[in-house]
Amino acid sequence: MPLAPLKLSQSLEDYLEMVYMLRKENGIARVKDISTALAVKMPSVAKAVLELKKLGLVTQEPYAGVELSKDGEKLAHQILNRHLLLKLFLMKLGVSEATANKDACSMEHILSAETLSKIGIFVNEFRKKGSSK
């Protein structure tokens, strides 16, 4: 159970999440694409990938794409789910998609489990009581 005590920094969470998303979209997560997507330079990505490797969350052959380990996959999935929940939540409140996406990105790293859980409940209630969509 190496996942329970693992607490990533905000920025590492962002990198891990982006690896996951790029692999989902493109089948591969290249340093260049990560750097573009997160608006940082390539050396910053390289450094972050090193960290994630040390933590056993990704693997990477030099000069090749970044792969997710079993643990990395699981964790990235959790993070992405949090992101999607928060984005949906904000949009229910009437926030525009672009802003919802941006703010979800910040919120996903800082909210406590309790708050996330209550937000989940709210989103579900909202769905049931049937808004327009």
Place this chain on the structure above:
Amino acid sequence: MPLAPLKLSQSLEDYLEMVYMLRKENGIARVKDISTALAVKMPSVAKAVLELKKLGLVTQEPYAGVELSKDGEKLAHQILNRHLLLKLFLMKLGVSEATANKDACSMEHILSAETLSKIGIFVNEFRKKGSSK
């Protein structure tokens, strides 16, 4: 109009807000009390106060309490309002007071104006439609 373009870091916002709160509660904001309240050491407070002085948000005589400038007062007030709005919002969702307080503290530094505005609307609607309290 020196307030419009002024964008504090998260940590400076925390310090400024705490000065405001302590002065409200105790009449004086001492370095020691700020340090205790924010769970940092006194030298960190001293450094932050220096920054806030440079920005013209606080004044301070050596070895005395921290005072707020006109601008500092206004800004601190805004930050605290954001905090209170978010705390109330989370509690409406069913989050416990302690957690609401903690998460409001993190959220208050990162949310966009649009999201804050929508949250404000939600809280008001909620009040009208009359929940239990």
Place this chain on the structure above:
DNA sequence: TTCTTAAATTAGCCTTGACTAACATTTACC
């Protein structure tokens, strides 16, 4: 008044996470 203690400050260090510049490798095109 003097001495002890608490509070505040200063100096200097450390980590995180970005950056640029320089170098290495791979890819792609001729």
Place this chain on the structure above:
DNA sequence: GGTAAATGTTAGTCAAGGCTAATTTAAGAA
């Protein structure tokens, strides 16, 4: 296959924001 361009890596710098240790000032007790 050889070379230009794109991609990846390494080395070293910087700023923010913490910290400890050492010093200075203020305050309170003997």
